[in-house]
Amino acid sequence: MNQECTHNCESCSASCGERRAESLLEKPNSKSKIRKVIGVVSGKGGVGKSLVTSLLASATARSGKQAAILDADLTGPSIPKAFGIAKKAEADETGLIPLESAKGVKIMSLNLLLENETDPVVWRGPVIAGTVKQFWTDVNWGDVDYMYVDMPPGTGDVPLTVFQSLPVDGIVVVTSPQELVSMIVEKAVKMAQMMNIPILGIVENMSYFRCPDCGKDHFIFGESHLESIAAENGIQAFARLPIDPEIARAVDGGAIETIRTDVLEPILKKIDA
Numbered sequence: 001m002n003q004e005c006t007h008n009c010e011s012c013s014a015s016c017g018e019r020r021a022e023s024l025l026e027k028p029n030s031k032s033k034i035r036k037v038i039g040v041v042s043g044k045g046g047v048g049k050s051l052v053t054s055l056l057a058s059a060t061a062r063s064g065k066q067a068a069i070l071d072a073d074l075t076g077p078s079i080p081k082a083f084g085i086a087k088k089a090e091a092d093e094t095g096l097i098p099l100e101s102a103k104g105v106k107i108m109s110l111n112l113l114l115e116n117e118t119d120p121v122v123w124r125g126p127v128i129a130g131t132v133k134q135f136w137t138d139v140n141w142g143d144v145d146y147m148y149v150d151m152p153p154g155t156g157d158v159p160l161t162v163f164q165s166l167p168v169d170g171i172v173v174v175t176s177p178q179e180l181v182s183m184i185v186e187k188a189v190k191m192a193q194m195m196n197i198p199i200l201g202i203v204e205n206m207s208y209f210r211c212p213d214c215g216k217d218h219f220i221f222g223e224s225h226l227e228s229i230a231a232e233n234g235i236q237a238f239a240r241l242p243i244d245p246e247i248a249r250a251v252d253g254g255a256i257e258t259i260r261t262d263v264l265e266p267i268l269k270k271i272d273a
Contacts, residue, residue, distance in 0.1 A: 024164040026133055031094045032141040034068070038148050038200070038271055039162060039171040041192070043184035045153035047176045048205035050078045051247070052264075053150040054256045056172065059268055061103045061257070065145040068098065071109035072132045072162055073152040075121045079109050084254020089113055095140040103257045108139050125157035132158055133165050146271065159188075163195045170200040172267060175229070177207055177221040189233050201237035201267035202230055209243040217242075237270040239263045 028034060040053040053069060060067035071079040080086070083101040089112040090097055098106040110131065111117045121128070141147070149166065152158050162168065171192050192199055204226040208217040220243065230238045240263060241247075250259050 025167055026137050026165045028136055029095045029138060029140050032139070032144070034141060034144045034147050036146050036169045036271070037166050038146060039151055039159075039168050039197070040148055040174060041151045041159060041171050041188045042153055042174045043186070043188040045076070047153075047174050048203075048241070049073070049153070049174045050076075050082065050150050051205065051251065051256075052172065052174050052203050052241070053148045054079065054082045054251075055259065055261050055264060056268065056271070057105045057146075057148050058103065058257045058259070059261070059264060060146050060148075060271075061101075061105050062260075063268075066104070066106070066143055068106035068141055068144040068147040069108075070132075070135050070139075070147055070149045071107065071111075072135070072149050072158055074110045074123070074128050074131060074158070075152065077109040077111040079107055079150055080111050080117070081254060082251045082256040083107060085112070086117075087112070092140075095138045096135075097140055101257060105257075106141060106144065108135050108141075129157045129161040132161055136166055159191065163192075163197060168197050170198040170271065172200055172271075173202045173235075175202060175204050175226070177204060177219065177224050177226075186229065186233070189235075199233065199235050200270045201239065202226065202233075202235050203239050203241060203264070203267065205241045206243050207240035237266040239265075239267055 040049050042049050057067040057069050069079050071077050085099050085101065085107060087099055089099055089108065096108065098108045099112055100106055110121060149162055151162060173188055189199060204224060206221060207224055208219050210217050226238055226240060247259055250256050
């Protein structure tokens with residue numbers, strides 16, 4: 001019969017000290033074969049994680065590899081719109097079937113399951129975290145070279161669930177130029193370090209605006225802190241994305257795959273290493 005712990009180890013015969021830590025990793029769907037899992041994270045919302053996730057997946061697909069996106073931002077699932085996907089996901093005896101973009105990126109997002117894409121997700125943290133795990137265990141992803149996980153902002157339930165339940169090979173951190181945002185993003189960096197997950201690169205979104213008339217770069221949100229943040233955290237690969245109306249139009253029009261961003265190449269090489 002199990003005996004209630006009194007926290008007095010001297011009078012206890014149980015060999016608690018010999019117990020090994022159990023892995024919390026969840027097994028993927030039996031039909032899934034996923035080579036690498038890359039998390040895209042930040043310490044706060046509104047810095048462009050979904051944009052960076054979409055651009056990385058699109059670039060991966062253009063290189064001839066099979067890319068996939070697990071949209072873990074359940075309360076703000078914007079990935080399907082960026083890729084122009086309006087259909088609903090279906091299931092068969094093998095599990096949920098991800099939808100594919102025009103260029104073949106496999107996508108699973110809560111908006112592909114809701115009756116209306118504008119329906120709010122009014123769920124508590126444990127339910128949201130459980131759904132994210134199901135996107136890993138219950139979705140038949142098939143063969144995938146690189147799966148990108150679009151994380152919700154912060155360091156709460158869902159990022160912790162992803163880090164503990166999925167075999168994350170590394171993360172890409174997204175920030176913007178404001179000093180306050182950079183400080184908050186460092187929390188995400190430190191969380192990854194606590195979880196022993198490599199930081200593969202950092203992307204500064206909305207870094208500058210290039211005037212179409214004079215060609216001069218204007219730092220609307222202040223001077224960049226990217227290099228100092230990267231140096232402080234030992235991050236070698238980094239990139240700056242400008243404020244670009246063309247990118248905004250592509251996202252709104254579901255044509256993110258038409259955007260090519262060579263500035264992300266150092267991070268893509270790090271991911272592919």
